[in-house]
Amino acid sequence: MRRVVWRFAAVFALLATLIWVVSQNGSRAEAQQQSAAPHAAPVSTAATGTPGAPATPVVITSGTPYANVRGLATDAAGGLYISLSATPPAKNCVTSSVSPATGSPDAAAALALTVFSNCALAPSEDPSGIATAAGSKVYLANRAQNTIRLLDMLTGKVAAIPLGSGNSVAQAQGTNVDPFEPAGLASDVEGNLYVADRGNNRVLALAPSAAHFTYLAHVLDAAAVASDFARGQVYAASPASNQIFVIDLKSGDVNAFAGSGTFSGADSGASATAGAEFDSAPQNAQLGAPEGVAVDGRGNVFISDTGANALVRVDAKAGTLSRVAIKGSLNSPGAIAIDRLGNVFVADRGDERVVEFPGLGQPSPPADITISPASFDFGDEPTGGTTPPETFTLTNNSSAAISLLNTSFTFTGANPLDFTQTNNCEPSLAVGASCEINVIFTPGATGARSATLEVTDSDPSSPQTASLTGTGDDFELTVPNITDTTVSVSQGNPATYTISVTPDDVFSGTVTLNCPAELSAKTQTITCTIKPPTVSVTAGQAQTFTVILTTGGPDATRMVAPGWRGGPRMRLLLLGLFALMLALCLYSLRRAAPARTPRAGRARLAGFCFALLAGATLAGCHNRASVNPNETPAGSYPVVITGTAQNAGRSITLTLNVT
Numbered sequence: 001m002r003r004v005v006w007r008f009a010a011v012f013a014l015l016a017t018l019i020w021v022v023s024q025n026g027s028r029a030e031a032q033q034q035s036a037a038p039h040a041a042p043v044s045t046a047a048t049g050t051p052g053a054p055a056t057p058v059v060i061t062s063g064t065p066y067a068n069v070r071g072l073a074t075d076a077a078g079g080l081y082i083s084l085s086a087t088p089p090a091k092n093c094v095t096s097s098v099s100p101a102t103g104s105p106d107a108a109a110a111l112a113l114t115v116f117s118n119c120a121l122a123p124s125e126d127p128s129g130i131a132t133a134a135g136s137k138v139y140l141a142n143r144a145q146n147t148i149r150l151l152d153m154l155t156g157k158v159a160a161i162p163l164g165s166g167n168s169v170a171q172a173q174g175t176n177v178d179p180f181e182p183a184g185l186a187s188d189v190e191g192n193l194y195v196a197d198r199g200n201n202r203v204l205a206l207a208p209s210a211a212h213f214t215y216l217a218h219v220l221d222a223a224a225v226a227s228d229f230a231r232g233q234v235y236a237a238s239p240a241s242n243q244i245f246v247i248d249l250k251s252g253d254v255n256a257f258a259g260s261g262t263f264s265g266a267d268s269g270a271s272a273t274a275g276a277e278f279d280s281a282p283q284n285a286q287l288g289a290p291e292g293v294a295v296d297g298r299g300n301v302f303i304s305d306t307g308a309n310a311l312v313r314v315d316a317k318a319g320t321l322s323r324v325a326i327k328g329s330l331n332s333p334g335a336i337a338i339d340r341l342g343n344v345f346v347a348d349r350g351d352e353r354v355v356e357f358p359g360l361g362q363p364s365p366p367a368d369i370t371i372s373p374a375s376f377d378f379g380d381e382p383t384g385g386t387t388p389p390e391t392f393t394l395t396n397n398s399s400a401a402i403s404l405l406n407t408s409f410t411f412t413g414a415n416p417l418d419f420t421q422t423n424n425c426e427p428s429l430a431v432g433a434s435c436e437i438n439v440i441f442t443p444g445a446t447g448a449r450s451a452t453l454e455v456t457d458s459d460p461s462s463p464q465t466a467s468l469t470g471t472g473d474d475f476e477l478t479v480p481n482i483t484d485t486t487v488s489v490s491q492g493n494p495a496t497y498t499i500s501v502t503p504d505d506v507f508s509g510t511v512t513l514n515c516p517a518e519l520s521a522k523t524q525t526i527t528c529t530i531k532p533p534t535v536s537v538t539a540g541q542a543q544t545f546t547v548i549l550t551t552g553g554p555d556a557t558r559m560v561a562p563g564w565r566g567g568p569r570m571r572l573l574l575l576g577l578f579a580l581m582l583a584l585c586l587y588s589l590r591r592a593a594p595a596r597t598p599r600a601g602r603a604r605l606a607g608f609c610f611a612l613l614a615g616a617t618l619a620g621c622h623n624r625a626s627v628n629p630n631e632t633p634a635g636s637y638p639v640v641i642t643g644t645a646q647n648a649g650r651s652i653t654l655t656l657n658v659t
Helices: 002-039 064-068 167-172 270-274 568-591 599-620
Strands: 058-062 069-074 080-084 094-099 111-116 127-133 137-142 147-152 158-161 182-187 193-197 202-206 214-218 224-228 233-238 243-248 254-258 292-295 301-305 310-314 321-325 333-338 344-348 353-357 369-372 375-382 390-396 409-412 419-423 434-441 447-455 464-473 475-478 486-489 494-503 509-514 527-531 534-537 543-550 562-564 621-623 635-645 648-658
Touching (some): 064 080, 069 344, 080 127, 080 137, 127 193, 147 182, 224 333, 254 301, 254 310, 292 344, 301 333, 301 344, 369 447, 375 390, 434 464, 543 648
Parallel strands (some): 069 127, 069 333, 182 224, 224 292, 486 648
Antiparallel strands (some): 058 353, 094 111, 127 137, 147 158, 224 233, 243 254, 292 301, 344 353, 369 390, 390 434, 409 447, 419 434, 447 464, 475 494, 509 635
């Protein structure tokens, strides 16, 4: 019996142990799940238009002037262009800067900003709509002057468009398509420009190189336009109609795209935050005076629902409308722009700022024509020097050959003049073919330098781009004091100079030092020696070298040179005397025939003639003063010492005074 009890107790203990272990493992797993939950990325479907957390903006720039932003545009390099009606100081009518996105965890969110304002020097300047074009060009509407201009951001040139034609020409021909109070602008990859001609309640178009605008459609209170080149459509925002209209470029048809046409204002309150009463059918939704419209890379349409303080999105595939940003994030939103990566920029006028919704839109589809590599860093290069060329490959994967001109290849961005290119792509690139673009970097200043290589072609994704970066650095040849560049020595003595290769905080490398090929036009008696001939330096640390200039002295080997006494008259007189004496000697020798004159007599006569000739010659000759061709003449001699590194040269001029 006792044995049975012990067995029962052992089994019971084993079961209790198993139960305890299982319960502990379960508690530990639950605890791990609970501790991991706060670190899991929250799921937001705002970018897809389905219910989810609203998108959160990051601030690009802010301040009182941004309470009345008129237009936004992006370029192929991702830069942002802003037009506003504020009047800054005269010198700040156009400003450029690099702005970090406040609130963004991504340090790379900084982007180049260009702001156009109402110029104080020209009160009639009234910037409105803005659009970008290939080759660092910008279209800017002037609402007060009823004009549109094309600005070249590289050269600073400004031209009225249509090019070569003014308003008076169009009116004289009875076209009646001159803009009146133009508002929004949009452009496409083929260079067509679209204008929200707000004062005339219509949308206009301007083809490349066309002399006149053409009429597209009647749109009441047209405030903004957006181009969907891939689908052959243009969208127009009509605040007065509470609607967005779509224009088919092939048929010319105009249809309501979003907005019922009525707006009660009920959705602008608490319900706007929840989105519970918002109709997902675009044409049934109540939009409140929409003042901005843009299209992303996949054809999704973003609309500033200004009256509801919201940003809405119409899904291109599903055809449904949803809010992606609501009151609290935006206050009286206006102009919209979307870059090629799908980042959405909105003029948040009520909060006096421009904000970005990173990745809210869809990026542009992969291009059929590509550049590889997509980016390249040229590294450090001294200012004025040139890097070895970097080869970029342009490949045509489209179904048709493309034509290319020299003007098809441009540089945009912060420092476009620092980069140059040559290519073998012109005049055309066949289907499936590739060509090479060789780019070199020549920094115009120290510090970080950047630009974007753009190739404009017929593909819908044009322009094709590649990001370029590099750093300008510097080094100099220096002496502690300017007087250290001058040394005075007597003939035959050497002059020694101590010079430094002084780099900035970036430059490092080997500098090759050289004496001039010809020290002086006056003399070759000075020799130049550099010790050491190359110097390796690290950033911020100077390294010295020595230059020795050796002169020739008066104790060097001399040479005696013969010369004639007197001048030309004396030489002629001596020459005549020599000829006369030679004639007399010859006559005497002839008379002294062997039969008449003994051999000894003839010898004495010949010796006498030779002595007379030698005496005449010596009488006219003399030894000049001794000459020392290795002696350095007294005087001042400039000597230019050069240092080269990475195809960049620096120099310093030394002065040698010989006494």
